[in-house]
Amino acid sequence: MSRATAPGPWTRHAPGACGSFAEVALYVLKRLLAAIPTLLLVAASVFFLMRLIPGDPALLVLGDAATPEAIADLRASMGLDRTLPVQFALWLSQLLGGDLGFSITSGEAVGPLILDRFGVTAAIVLAAVAIAVLLAVPAGMLAAWKQGSWGDIAAVSLATLLLSIPSFWLGLILLLVFGLKLGWVPVVGYVTFAENPWAALHYILLPIATLALVEIGVLIRMARASTIEVLRLDYIAHARAKGVPESRVLLRHAFPNAFAPTLTLVGLVLGNLLGGIAVIETVFTLPGLGRLLVDAIFARDYPVIQGVMLFIALVYVSVNLAVDLLYPVFDPRVAAE
Amino acid sequence: MRLRLNLVIGGTLMGAVLALAVLALAWTPYDPTRTNLRRRLRPPSADYWLGTDEFGRDVASRLMAGAVTSLGVAAATVLVALAIGIAIGLASGFLRGWVDRVLGAVNDTLLAFPGILLALGLLAVIGPSRSGIVLALGLAYAPTVARVVRGSVLSIREREFVEASRALGNSEAYTLLRHVLPHTAAPVTVLATSLFGWVILSESALSFLGLGVPPPAATWGNMLASARPFMQEAPLLSIAPGALIAICLLGANLLGDALRDLLDPRDGA
Amino acid sequence: MSVLEVAALRIAAGMREVVRDLSFTVAEGETLALVGESGSGKSATARAVIGLLPPGLRQSGGRIAFAGQGLSALSPARLRALRGPGMGMVFQEPMTSLNPAQRIGAQMEEGLALHRTLDARSRRQACIAMLERVGITDPERRLQAFPHEFSGGMRQRIMLASVMLLRPRLLIADEPTTALDTLTQAEVLSLMKELAREQGSAILLITHDLGLVARHADRALVMQAGQAVEEGAAAPLLAAPRQPYTQALVAALPRRGPSRALPQAAPLIEARDLSVAYPGRGGWFRRAAPMQAVQGVSLSIHPGEVVALVGGSGSGKTTLGRAMLRLLPASGGSLLFRGQDVTASTGPALLDFRLACQIVFQDPYSSLDPRMRVRDIVAEPLRLPAGMPIPERQRRAEAMLAEVGLGGLGDRYPHALSGGQRQRVAIARALVRNPAFVVADEAVSALDATVRKQVIALLRDQQRKRGFACLFVTHDLGVVEEIADRVVVMQSGRIVEEGPRDQVLDAPAHDYTRALLDASLRLPATA
Amino acid sequence: QDLLRIRMNADIRSTDPGVNRDANTDGIAWHIVEGLVALRDDATVAQMLAERVDVSPDGLTYTFPLRAGVRFHNGQALTSADVAFAMQRYMRRETNWRCRADLDSAATRLTAVETPDDRTVVMRLEKPSALFLTILARPDCGQAGIWHRDSLNADGSWRAPIGTGPFRLGEWRRGQFVELTRFADYAALPGEPTGLAGNKTPLVERVRFTIIPDEAASRAALIAGNIDILPDARSRDLPDLRARPGFSVHSAPSMDLQTVLMQTRDPLLQDVRMRRAIALALDVPELVRAVSEGGSRPSRSPIPPGSAFNTPAMLEVPPRDLAQARRLAQEAGYRGQKLRIITTRRYEAFYEIAVVVQDMLKEAGIESELEVLEWATQLDRYSRGDYQMMAFGFSARLDPSLSFEMFTGPKATQPRKAWDNPAVQAMLDQTMAEGDPARRRSLFEAMQARLMEEVPIIALYSSTTHGVTPRHVQGYRSWAVDAPRAWGVRIVR
């Protein structure tokens, strides 16, 4: 469910890569403080939105045989018998103490639960995006450089095609072919890297491939478009007029400038993937954050939903912050603003 | 050359899907929701061109009906997203100041939400229905539209004809509607085309998680979702709607590219 | 011996030829100016010479030889070896011709590393020396800076430094200064000439500015629609042009008009101690100090008077002009219109003021809504005050269009008009409501010399006919000569000199005015 | 090598038996802890930790002599004090034991748990109850499992189960698996395994319940050799799995009940003729065949066919009669209004039932549309009685009284109950106190007759559990409850 597109975030002004450490630290602090209203808004809207939704966690736990007394007992033990504002205030005050509360279905502490599940998701998303960037950016730049050639047309067509395949469908087909027909990778399960890196790799290979393929489509096009844009500019002609060889023109002059806008997109893609990963985790039955969220929603596990949402929002903010901090490395002009 | 190829291929793909939908409004080989439990999961045959699904419904008919639903939902969603997004984008781009800041915060909040949660929440509150999906996805995509519109408003408002309009004594509202709004048309058209594809994708992803347009109405997304258990014994059941989604997306993407090129001021003027 | 020989050059854009049968030579140490209107094929020629035609253009015939060596016969590698030390090129746009992501030190050294066998230290030394030479202070530290940390003029000088570092035998300069303001323009060009003389480089100078040609070129070649029309030593060619096209170009140079005696009257519009500040960038912890663009300016303009507002770039001319129309809020002082204080008026009072005032902008393209027909653009001001029926508005618009020489073009969209025509539309729009006061912000600066001449004439005629007062913002003293009654000179947000035109131009009192006058390029013949 | 991998469709909620639970949680719990009594395959009650059960003639006193030689996983011997300790915790309100209310209700009230000596437990009731032992044995009550007091933390909160069962808790990795290890000192009963009773000797070193939510992925995992037992294959996968060499399918009737509920307070459906019309419009055998892929038999009674209380009359299926259905609907004032049938995709059977019902109603001229809800929402609507029609399934009730009780009751206080009829309610109360099976049976038959007359719900069938194992797994059997049993199973390569 890619929502990534055109222009960068709402505002963008970061201290330079050349800014002093104190400046950068202050800036990071400022940005994080500035994110607080957003996070609060997220927290509040999640809290109240979820409670608008019909469905009762106590009922879900007790199932079809629930008696009214049993439901009331369970609700009381879940802390759901108090009024909404009181519940919200309680949750917020807990939150300020760094406590995300406990899952009302499993009783686990939400904080560690999220971190635990995030490991899987982060591994997949980061690997997929890294692979996609490593493959797509050079491909897109070469395509732009040879604009109009057969190679370019092939790259763009491939990218557009990849972009047009639903990721979950691709995932299923990969699973069918490589898991079932060929038996190269296990079909279900997950082992953490800490346990057995080699086995872990096998489990997350297909999800990574699926995500990477789709993102490659997005990134090739973006890298190509921004490279074409850059190649039109005078400083490229200037470099050539100095007798700079083409390889150097591409690497030293076109790449950093063309990569800057792509970087923004990478940030957005990362953020979006975190939100949309649930589908992939469902296909590959991975115990990740997306799956945790969807399951928690289905189970009306309010503390978990709230925690995950807040966490995702925080990651989203941080990723964009990281992109902003990295941006001046490729485009020092940004630092000036 | 590339431009025309994009236009031709994209147009053909979208046209074909659209034609399928229009045809489905008038005629399908069978009633797409008619179950026949004695004919479940039949392979393709002369009677059932693409076979039958787990309820013995004709897959070809359902694909056609699905085109109507999927395209209809996508079109309505795009309209909702555009309406909301353009309003927000115009307001925050043109008025700037605190309006921009507040809308920016709300927008960021929405963007920080995984679309699924937003969709689920709204769907559960409104009740699962086509209009629910449309509203939910429309809201989910509105921030993206708002961002694009705001960006183009910001650049347009710096153009001198906007100032000229002010200098004529025209009111802000008039200037906004008469001189700024029309100029967001190009980027918004391009965006709308891509959006169309994304919505089809998202609707199918939501259906896949069991949150989409409620069955038994056929959408490609929920067909794909219900076909998934039969991936092995009836692969066509999943391949066909998946392929249609891909075709539709490809068409939308190519058309979007063509439009982008067409509307690019560098080549246009 | 000639450094560059171009024979029967043809350049095609698709099926269309944009350069036809062009031949010329540039001798060792000589400066050849390539002159001509926009689109006449000057840049295309320059790019062809250095072998970097943009996609879409290709050389379809002719021969280009550098130092006797035909370029088409060279391998890409040999050609590359030639670029830099053989031919250097300075581009028009200082803002985009340096790589924004690279420190300027690295960019300057790049050429040296490629073409000379010097160690890193001596390369650095060379760069520092060169930067110093082009007048960048503290060069050692500045090598570490990125291009965006420099002003346009500095960038153009750095650009020049990095090209001249390789001591090219031929320097190609494609409108190297059009993007700069008058003072900077003069500085950069003189520097370029000087460096070329020191190093014995020949120059192929491309420009549409005859003033430049007169001052800097040895020979000139006049181009029109891709073809050479006239060629010869610069001074005689401009003094006595033979071809009608060249004659028209020369005739388009501004000449001083007669001075007028205006009847005494109460000021139409008056700024008293007016200040304008742009708010500083907001932050969470501190807010940057506001930028004072106009500081305590007092200026009154009388009915029917044309006041020229001149000054260097960033001196606050535009800001003052807009503030006088209340398009920008004043941060101090007051604004009086027909004796009424309109500094903070709103509603009907503001509307009345707006109805009486108009503005013509610099950029004829961006000041017209590209999605409206020309007739509608001109009719739009007649919406207010409400009441005029639409057919009447259309009729008036047509009449106005006819008056500015655009009769019958009402159905077109702006993009289907030439730059000069567009500016006429903008003028028609400004005048259709018969304003009492018009601000023209660089209204002709973006136009070609010949077209500029016509538009100035139109403005002057309309002014004489309708009698509106006009604040004419410009950095071009030539225009001032033609049209102004009075001149106001601004520097860093303040008025530094003010007086009748002839007095200010002939006997400037302020240093800044003198510098401006020196830098403005006028043909020797008319000076 | 000696690891048995079993599919589980979702993580467990806790390891606290009968407290924070669901079906999966119960299924893990019964490997670790045991109660005084346990269910047999046929849902009758057998002894487990108790040597036997002595009931006083007035039905108020139950005496349980404990079996000798039973040890907890920590090596401690089982004593009556342990039983009393666990029972007291169960009966405390804060514990939130699933079945506390059942043992503190009008029908069954436990008044005392006594330990006259180390090896004897005595329990006293307020009045005789036909349900008491069943409640103690119910899997969803955690079988009132007995654990050692070290299962609790110092503050009384639950830590981890130290039971007497054939397996001890190994590692529980949330979201991934629960692993159990063999309890070497397990004191097995002689004989054959049956239900949760009988000989429960563990034969593998480790059992891993792997969490695979997705059905298709589970089947794939089985085929790919990633799991050894698929306890709950979908019926539609069976033809394919049967056709594969090297796999065996173990089917067993289950005791749940798939139904269509009707809201008797709905303006249209309050007319019994309308409800009858709907029932007559359905071709139940065809519907059941389609939905269960031929795996289950239709049953119009809430008492499952496997139960001793199910009589031939209850299995009788009235034939479909479209003409009669139309006529009754007409009489009831049906004029083409659209009925809304609530269903969910969480449970495929609910969804399929709804789709088929809609289709069959259409043939009788009764229009309807599906309202496909997320499960939490459907459950909410169910418990509020906020529906017109609903495809719904009841989990297994192991006593026939409870099978009727699950949908019978006053709507005023329990809106979820479908059947609100004081006369029926009185009969139901009678069955709960009645000890004599024959008298109970005749009461149930009478209730069944009224059910068919008043049609507040349309009972359709009890489903069938299909376990699938590859050949190297031996000794596995499915049973009336979906969750699998790992004792008695061995791996032979």
Ligand SMILES: Nc1ncnc2c1ncn2[C@@H]1O[C@H](COP(=O)(O)OP(=O)(O)OP(=O)(O)O)[C@@H](O)[C@H]1O
């Ligand atoms: N990349 C291109 N593709 C096609 N046509 C081009 C291209 N670049 C320039 N042209 C056309 O070639 C002609 C000559 O352009 P050129 O840039 O050489 O003019 P110029 O004399 O430098 O004008 P200016 O003073 O505006 O820079 C113009 O008609 C222009 O439209």
Ligand SMILES: Nc1ncnc2c1ncn2[C@@H]1O[C@H](COP(=O)(O)OP(=O)(O)OP(=O)(O)O)[C@@H](O)[C@H]1O
């Ligand atoms: N929107 C703005 N925000 C902040 N500062 C501004 C803004 N516009 C102009 N300035 C600053 O105000 C000063 C005056 O600008 P102004 O545009 O009036 O100069 P100008 O004399 O018209 O220059 P030019 O000849 O380049 O048009 C400059 O230093 C400029 O950088």
Ligand SMILES: [Mg+2]
């Ligand atoms: Mg040019």
Ligand SMILES: [Mg+2]
């Ligand atoms: Mg200006």
